[in-house]
Amino acid sequence: MTVETKYLTLDKLVLENRQELPSVTVAYETYGTLNAQKDNVILITHAFTGDAHCAGYHEGDEKPGWWDNMVGSDKAFDTNRYFIICSNILGGCQGTTGPSSINPKTGKEYGLDFPAISISDMVKVQKKLIDFLGIEKLFSIAGGSMGGMQVLQWVNDYPEKVISAIPIATTMRHTPQQIAFNEVGRQSVMADIAWNGGHYYQTGNPDRGLAVARMLGHITYMSDISMKEKFPIEKEKEKNTKFNFNADFEVEEYLRHRGSTFVKRFDANSYLYISKAMDHFDVNNSAFLNDKNISIKFLVLSFKSDWLYPSEQSEDIVKSLKLRGQKVTYCNIDSTYGHDAFLLEKENEEKIIKSFLNNLYDEVISGK
Amino acid sequence: MTVETKYLTLDKLVLENRQELPSVTVAYETYGTLNAQKDNVILITHAFTGDAHCAGYHEGDEKPGWWDNMVGSDKAFDTNRYFIICSNILGGCQGTTGPSSINPKTGKEYGLDFPAISISDMVKVQKKLIDFLGIEKLFSIAGGSMGGMQVLQWVNDYPEKVISAIPIATTMRHTPQQIAFNEVGRQSVMADIAWNGGHYYQTGNPDRGLAVARMLGHITYMSDISMKEKFPIEKEKEKNTKFNFNADFEVEEYLRHRGSTFVKRFDANSYLYISKAMDHFDVNNSAFLNDKNISIKFLVLSFKSDWLYPSEQSEDIVKSLKLRGQKVTYCNIDSTYGHDAFLLEKENEEKIIKSFLNNLYDEVISGK
Numbered sequence: 001m002t003v004e005t006k007y008l009t010l011d012k013l014v015l016e017n018r019q020e021l022p023s024v025t026v027a028y029e030t031y032g033t034l035n036a037q038k039d040n041v042i043l044i045t046h047a048f049t050g051d052a053h054c055a056g057y058h059e060g061d062e063k064p065g066w067w068d069n070m071v072g073s074d075k076a077f078d079t080n081r082y083f084i085i086c087s088n089i090l091g092g093c094q095g096t097t098g099p100s101s102i103n104p105k106t107g108k109e110y111g112l113d114f115p116a117i118s119i120s121d122m123v124k125v126q127k128k129l130i131d132f133l134g135i136e137k138l139f140s141i142a143g144g145s146m147g148g149m150q151v152l153q154w155v156n157d158y159p160e161k162v163i164s165a166i167p168i169a170t171t172m173r174h175t176p177q178q179i180a181f182n183e184v185g186r187q188s189v190m191a192d193i194a195w196n197g198g199h200y201y202q203t204g205n206p207d208r209g210l211a212v213a214r215m216l217g218h219i220t221y222m223s224d225i226s227m228k229e230k231f232p233i234e235k236e237k238e239k240n241t242k243f244n245f246n247a248d249f250e251v252e253e254y255l256r257h258r259g260s261t262f263v264k265r266f267d268a269n270s271y272l273y274i275s276k277a278m279d280h281f282d283v284n285n286s287a288f289l290n291d292k293n294i295s296i297k298f299l300v301l302s303f304k305s306d307w308l309y310p311s312e313q314s315e316d317i318v319k320s321l322k323l324r325g326q327k328v329t330y331c332n333i334d335s336t337y338g339h340d341a342f343l344l345e346k347e348n349e350e351k352i353i354k355s356f357l358n359n360l361y362d363e364v365i366s367g368k
Numbered sequence: 369m370t371v372e373t374k375y376l377t378l379d380k381l382v383l384e385n386r387q388e389l390p391s392v393t394v395a396y397e398t399y400g401t402l403n404a405q406k407d408n409v410i411l412i413t414h415a416f417t418g419d420a421h422c423a424g425y426h427e428g429d430e431k432p433g434w435w436d437n438m439v440g441s442d443k444a445f446d447t448n449r450y451f452i453i454c455s456n457i458l459g460g461c462q463g464t465t466g467p468s469s470i471n472p473k474t475g476k477e478y479g480l481d482f483p484a485i486s487i488s489d490m491v492k493v494q495k496k497l498i499d500f501l502g503i504e505k506l507f508s509i510a511g512g513s514m515g516g517m518q519v520l521q522w523v524n525d526y527p528e529k530v531i532s533a534i535p536i537a538t539t540m541r542h543t544p545q546q547i548a549f550n551e552v553g554r555q556s557v558m559a560d561i562a563w564n565g566g567h568y569y570q571t572g573n574p575d576r577g578l579a580v581a582r583m584l585g586h587i588t589y590m591s592d593i594s595m596k597e598k599f600p601i602e603k604e605k606e607k608n609t610k611f612n613f614n615a616d617f618e619v620e621e622y623l624r625h626r627g628s629t630f631v632k633r634f635d636a637n638s639y640l641y642i643s644k645a646m647d648h649f650d651v652n653n654s655a656f657l658n659d660k661n662i663s664i665k666f667l668v669l670s671f672k673s674d675w676l677y678p679s680e681q682s683e684d685i686v687k688s689l690k691l692r693g694q695k696v697t698y699c700n701i702d703s704t705y706g707h708d709a710f711l712l713e714k715e716n717e718e719k720i721i722k723s724f725l726n727n728l729y730d731e732v733i734s735g736k
Binding site: 019113114115116174175176179180181184187188190191192193198208209211215216218219222228230231233241242245247248250251252259273276279280307310 | 647
């Protein structure tokens with residue numbers, strides 16, 4: 001299917017930290033058809049460096065959206081039945097307002113004048129988009145990794161708006177190790193003198209620092225096993241005589257490639273702001289569904305080889321929800337893909353999500 | 369005990385890759401007393417960024433050597449009984465010749481004119497030191513991490529010189545993930561424009577890139593659990609209004625500190641050369657002890673929370689040695705410290721090593 005990105009411009013946005021943005025543009029895409037009752041809506045929330053383009057093809061593109069194997073006709077998120085919405089997050093750089101956007105007060109890019117943002121702020125913008133579309137309630141909201149944080153934040157901030165929620169490969173808060181990986185990425189960006197205190201839009205991007213951050217990210221997205229499968233090591237044919245800059249091993253080549261392609265599509269300041277939002281995310285100690293009158297159906301998914309957001313963190317989510325009397329289905333899916341499994345482990349993930357959604361659809365919507 | 373570093377200068381060294389170094393200086397320290405038979409010698413090999421100073425205090429120093437909890441009177445490596453030798457590796461920057469040393473041909477630092485080196489070259493230099501000291505055979509050789517690689521390389525290259533060997537928290541070869549972590553560290557150093565193709569000795573060190581590499585290293589040296597124990601997360605008191613450069617979390621502060629102190633003591637080019645030597649290390653497919661007439665006693669140690677050199681890699685070493693008919697004792701020690709456990713988990717490590725060495729001493733030396 002050919003799709004296109006739409007844009008909505010919102011008025012003044014007051015952030016969680018009381019700072020204000022005079023206006024916010026939201027990039028979003030929709031797939032499928034909104035029914036007359038407007039009760040077949042699923043919101044997809046994206047991960048750290050994702051965007052609004054989760055399915056279908058943009059005119060002329062060779063590659064589809066980032067979750068195209070899960071979103072479409074007869075897929076996990078079935079566009080024959082559901083109206084799917086996906087928007088780029090606040091602070092991002094793929095159409096929604098972020099640090100690389102023009103500050104209307106100065107006529108220049110925000111850079112570090114962009115206020116600090118939280119996962120709750122991202123969700124607030126999504127809520128305004130939903131309001132604009134005249135949607136009262138979300139049939140479901142689903143996302144992996146930082147997308148899963150947004151799912152949990154939605155449930156926390158607007159529980160009355162959510163019928164079901166699918167947090168995937170995520171956590172209620174970052175551990176010190178998760179913060180540490182993000183911090184090394186940030187320090188790598190800021191160590192690049194091209195970063196220049198965030199003022200690089202006229203002088204050239206800190207591509208080298210950002211590429212290193214991305215390379216590190218990729219290690220954490222894969223697993224030890226998936227790396228062994230992808231890069232069966234062949235040792236060099238002859239000993240290097242000089243230290244050289246070639247990639248001696250396939251994994252080096254691969255990471256360098258991922259780093260250099262990433263910097264073409266992502267803004268370094270967005271990288272800093274979004275990773276900080278993740279590190280400060282914490283629904284562990286929040287009021288989080290303490291109102292027993294609210295009942296949301298949860299499907300929690302994790303993947304056995306994911307060591308960035310390990311299964312224990314999903315088990316903690318399940319435990320917290322159960323303690324609050326919520327209905328929770330949990331699957332810890334077999335996979336060697338590591339954290340990337342939520343994007344790649346199509347077959348099992350699709351079956352589980354499809355059956356969860358369809359059962360619920362029969363119960364909630366067809367049964368009306 | 370007060371100790372001092374000694375220096376030996378060797379003539380021309382031919383490297384594994386056929387390149388030559390016109391002369392090599394080796395920094396080394398010794399502790400305890402060499403007996404008349406010269407048969408009480410233990411060689412300690414150091415990890416990536418270690419040095420020759422593994423025990424005791426240098427005149428005026430407040431901190432002892434890096435393995436002082438294991439090397440000394442009545443300790444695991446008992447200086448009352450054994451003569452302990454530790455030397456800085458070839459390619460290093462703490463007294464032994466490396467890329468920051470002066471190239472006698474040019475009168476300037478080698479930089480990238482330094483030839484590529486291997487773990488086997490490091491061991492060759494140690495062998496020359498042992499020869500110089502008139503020692504025929506090593507009673508034992510012990511080291512953790514890259515120190516363990518040197519132990520295995522000694523056994524491979526000079527099996528007739530080794531009575532016992534203690535490889536700790538190490539591997540026979542790097543996996544793609546282990547290479548990947550090293551590669552991100554290297555790319556971080558080389559991304560710093562101060563690195564300047566390796567020619568920075570007159571213009572200022574690539575401290576920022578090297579610090580980021582070290583921060584990443586520290587994450588891999590600790591465990592998820594040890595980080596949680598060391599940094600119980602306290603969330604910030606109030607929400608940040610602006611993106612700032614403060615460390616919001618203790619773990620960030622800690623890593624930044626470790627990065628900034630590291631660059632004061634370590635040379636960035638040494639970092640590149642040594643990490644490459646590790647990545648190319650491979651005794652998995654070598655002739656490694658295929659001569660059944662050679663019999664060495666092995667003590668292989670690993671630590672349960674070590675995810676950089678996980679226990680399975682030590683189990684692979686054990687399996688390989690057993691298949692070759694060698695005598696192997698293996699302990700997988702309980703610890704939450706991660707890879708750093710070989711430096712920190714004193715009590716159990718000491719008991720196991722002490723008993724292994726003393727039993728062997730009774731058998732081999734006292735029994736003569």
